[in-house]
Amino acid sequence: xxxxxxxxxxFTYLLAIAIFRERIYLDFLYNLxxxxxxxxxxxxxxxxxxxxxxxxxxxxxxxxxxxIAGIIGGLGALIGDFIIFKFLKYSFRDELxxxxxxxxFKETKIYMPKFLMYTIACILVASPLPDEICMFxxxxxxxxxxxxxxxxxxxxxxxxxxxxxxxGRAI
Numbered sequence: 001x002x003x004x005x006x007x008x009x010x011f012t013y014l015l016a017i018a019i020f021r022e023r024i025y026l027d028f029l030y031n032l033x034x035x036x037x038x039x040x041x042x043x044x045x046x047x048x049x050x051x052x053x054x055x056x057x058x059x060x061x062x063x064x065x066x067x068i069a070g071i072i073g074g075l076g077a078l079i080g081d082f083i084i085f086k087f088l089k090y091s092f093r094d095e096l097x098x099x100x101x102x103x104x105f106k107e108t109k110i111y112m113p114k115f116l117m118y119t120i121a122c123i124l125v126a127s128p129l130p131d132e133i134c135m136f137x138x139x140x141x142x143x144x145x146x147x148x149x150x151x152x153x154x155x156x157x158x159x160x161x162x163x164x165x166x167x168g169r170a171i
Contacts, residue, residue, distance in 0.1 A: 009048060012048050015052055019052065033064075036056065036060065037057070038073065039076060040057050040060070040073060041057075041077040041161060043080065046080060051128075057073060057161055057164045057168065058165065060073075060168070062169055066166065067162075070158050070162040074155075074158030074161055077161065078150065078154045081125065081157065082149075122156055125156040125160070
């Protein structure tokens with residue numbers, strides 16, 4: 001197989017479509033209640049599971065209180081983000097230091113205003129796109145205290161989950 005990772009990613013998006021179409025999956029998800037929203041929040045952050053988590057959150061948008069569910073899903077996403085961040089920051093520290101000394105990172109820091117780098121990273125956190133990319137930004141480019149990072153991750157993920165649930169309610 002030439003592109004195994006992209007094939008698996010495509011499969012997860014097809015699975016997300018199947019979840020929307022099959023009543024048995026919908027019934028199972030509804031029975032999970034807010035615990036399901038919390039789990040979907042955790043999986044909202046990971047590349048291979050973001051499509052499925054987005055589909056599940058859209059489904060929950062139809063039957064749950066969006067404000068409560070958004071906060072619960074945001075807490076789940078916060079846990080997922082923090083796991084990614086800690087893993088990248090500490091497990092890949094030596095590689096991140098090497099990478100930050102390459103010309104592309106030096107040029108990015110020189111030519112791209114810091115607020116723009118923060119803005120890009122924040123948009124990535126709020127979106128259902130894989131957060132591994134964003135966590136790389138935070139782990140390698142920014143010096144942020146963990147308590148501020150927790151607040152940023154929670155707010156952005158919660159807003160993204162609210163938006164997804166509102167879309168789910170509308171369709």
